[in-house]
Amino acid sequence: MRRFLTAIARDETGATIVEFALVLPVLALVLIGIFDVGFNMYAGAVLRGVMNEAGRNSTIEAATTGSIDKQVRDAVQDIVPGATVTFTRRAYSSFTDIKRAEDYTDVNGDGTCNNGEPFEDANTNGIYDTDRGIDGQGGARDAVLYTATMSYKRMFPLAGFAGVSNTYELSSATVLRNQPYDNTLSGAPPVGNCP
Structure with a gap:
């Protein structure tokens, strides 16, 4: 009986499968992480590409905010x-x-800007702003900072590991130039006083 137990203790047949079973969870997690990062990078590249295309397409007269938004949304989805x-x-x-x-x-x-100091109210909202733009598409020849933000559930099951969220969010921005029709924001801005 002692020889039998000694023979079993020295037998290394099947050791590889045990070692593989120990390494498999770590390997699977690393691969899933690589796939997740790769997919998110690809989705970001698609979003940036379609935003650049939207910037080019906005220069045609028939372009509308709805058609540009639809183009970006369709490409992302x-x-x-x-x-x-x-x-x-x-x-x-x-x-x-x-x-x-x-x-x-x-x-x-x-x-x-405080204590009643004078300021040029570029966006004509009556208060001093650290960003002189106005929300919306603006008027003729205005430069428009157009931002798209996409949010989606992760393709790979990483949620729960090291505080990883189940949703992923990406943003991309481009600057569009409105066509030369309608009214523009340009002109002398009114003067106001800082709070």
């Missing part, structure tokens, strides 16, 4: 069915105004 796509538009009178604060006179030199 071809790759990620069931993705939620939301859009924002912010109009500026020129490309150099994008994400720029309204101009003000810093009377007290503290670097902040």
Whole structure:
């Protein structure tokens, strides 16, 4: 009996399958993570590509906000069915105004618009803003910061591992130039006073 137990203890047949069983969960998790990152990168590339195309297509006169949104949504949902796509538009009178604060006179030199200091109300909303744009498509020849955000459930089951969320969100933006018709935002902005 002792020889039999010694022979079993020295037998290494089947050790490979046991080692593989120990390594398999880690290998599967790494592969799923690689596939998830790869898919998310691909979805992001598709979103950026379709946003660039939307920027080019917006220059034709027949382009409407609805047709551009539909083009982006359809292209994204071809790759990620069931993705939620939301859009924002912010109009500026020129490309150099994008994400720029309204101009003000810093009377007290503290670097902040306050204490009734005068400012140019570029978006005519009556208050000082750190972003001079207005929500929406704007008017003729305005530059429009067009942003699409897509949200979708992960394709691979990573939720629950190290705080990974079950949904993934990507955004892409481009600047469109409105056609030269209708009214523009340009012109002398009114002057207001800082709070």
